[in-house]
Amino acid sequence: MSSKRHSIVPPVSQSGPKPPVQFSSSITIADSAILTGANLITISTESVIHPRAKIESLAGRINIGRRCVVQERATIGAVGSAGKITEAAVTLGDYVTVEVAVSIEAGDTIIGEGTTIGVGSRVGAGAVIGKHCTITPHSDIKAGVRIPDYSVVYSNGTRRVDKRPVAEQLKYKGLARQIDVLRRMIPSNPAKFM
């Protein structure tokens, strides 16, 4: 039934050789997601890759943790201005949400567990974002910046450390529920990338 609907975006061109992948059997990956590069891409248990999300392993290995959500047009492992090749280009911890049109540059970039990267943000090469951070929409995390756990980064550059009593379980439950819905909505086709 999806064939009846005409998308305004041109069809995805999957050119070049497929990158080596290591998928958990429980992931959801949309048919129109784009995986490129020559290095290994690992996606762990129950993670969801939305349509047209782009994962590039040109500059190194990409590691996506458990129950991560990578939304539309997000790019993980973009070769940034630094353009250096490292062992692990991008590592996402568990329960990381990468929202629409986010760009995470390659180069030992690490996103900690439970962190949300807001719409349209950019994470520079080698940035290390701690656990349970919130990067608000349209933020720019400069290359090599270290952000401590529980930080909130505002798009005007200011930061705040969240001092609330930790409520990971509640957050995780919410995310698990979201993944459950997404799994039903996004037709998964992991075979295409293997």
Next chain:
Amino acid sequence: MAPLPFSPYTFIQCPCSDSTLLARPADAKSPTGADAEEDERTFDPRAPRSNYSLYPLEYLLYCEDCHQIRCPRCVSEEIATYYCPSCLFEVPSSNLKSEGNRCTRSCFQCPICIGPLSVTTQETRHPDANLLSADNAATPHSGGFSLTCSYCHWSSTEIGVDFDKPNGIHAQLAKIRNGGESRLTAKERKERRKELSHRGDSAAAAAAREEIEEQVPDLENQFANLKSFYNSQLADPTAADNGLSTLGDLGFSSPSSLSRIMNLYTGGKISDNKAKSRLGAIREALTPEEGLLVANLDEAALISQLHQSEHCDTASMAQITSQPPNLGEPALHGASRFTSSLRPIPHLLRTKRSKRCPVCRHIISKPEPKVQTTRFRIRLVAGSYIPSISIKPLTLPGPSGSSSSNPSDLLISLKPVHYLLTFKNPIFETIKVTLATPAATPGRFPSKVTVLCPQFDIDANTDVWDEALKDNDRSDKSSRNSGGTTRQRRGTEAGYQLEVGKIWERGRNWVSIVVEVVPASLRLEDGGMLREDEDILEIPMFVRIEWEAENAGDDGGIVPGAGGKDKDQKEKRELAYWCVLGLGKIKQN
């Protein structure tokens, strides 16, 4: 970055910029006198004053009684309704005096990012228990309620504030200090005091008084203490002065009351010396109970806190100024400087306003008082009285085309260009339009301007359906005359030749005419620099509209005894104003 493409604009001058017009009483019958004066000088859109009188048509209102344009600068406004933009609750103006201009319900903004805060049940502090009872929705939550920001996850628990009830947050917040400590409001404190003084038990009273005094001396506390102290001083200064009792004194004979009364009559000049000596009798507060606050100059704790924090932990100026006056805050030196002590901001109230004509005081815009409706009861916008003017560069196809420009292109000096001005008539009468422009634009770089058709009529803005039916007849006729279109394109037969004195195109209630412009050369002889916006080609244009209106009979100028005959007669009306047409940018070489 490429410069933004220039889009043509029309600004209209409000008559209020001419102060003589406002001072003169409205006289609808003879506006020609004012116009005659105006005719003599050309309006200069570049004059510094012009910035304050030019508006797009959409910003302007119209007074039906003065028959004049009114702008946001000259109308007088009256507040119709105060309301909270968040909960859309109307606030009576009497509340405003006592409660201030913020929403006193549960509408708050995040102090860090100004996002709206929502009341949430507090997350339980025992994650294990939470997991076990995950499916049991009816579990009573252990904590209270807190305000949280969904954008940045700020929560009132960060400043140690949580609430017992999910409603009436404003009142609850007033009683809680940062850190969760409760505090007495002024009213409660007064009641507490009264209770103490009534009770005889001195030991208990002393203990309770101590308890009150132990509270952090916040602004409200100190003010209340000072006020009661000074009131008592004013009532009987003699008591402090010489220790004599003033029992049975009703206050009239007390020296301070006397001097105050004398001041009323003498304006305070004669008895100044006397009053001073009397005031000397009033002593200052000496104890905290009387309102004395010893300044805490030891800011070592604050400085060490600053040493330990990063720059982003200190509150910005905008954050501090957007904070509501916090009566619970320690006075003077204890004021917060860190983001960690910022409190939720109650929403500022907004207003709905009605607008009056500055000359005749008639209401020209009045919103529906109900907050939820966005409609207006009265709204006389200028757009429904005066024609709109739209500007389009005219491109003539074919070899005889004198110009072929892209709208975003820059104008080339000394190369003539043509613009199509379309006037659209909003009223139900046929109007006669007369245009006047100076032959050359004012300023250092005069561009030549020629309006090819400075005088024309525009048909009335009749009902669309009427017109559609009429069109059928007309097209029969016009097919014989000019080629079958309802629009009469003058240029068609003449091979797109521009004719002086002819309308370019005409429609139901609109007319297009052509303006020819020869852009100035921007070359300066002395090699100086262009000033700001001097490369923009702006034409001042004087527009005069004449029409015949139904005589409403309520105009002041008409003799009431003239009888019923006049009622059917049509009254001649006219309106004249300056406007500015921004056509394009001249290319700099």
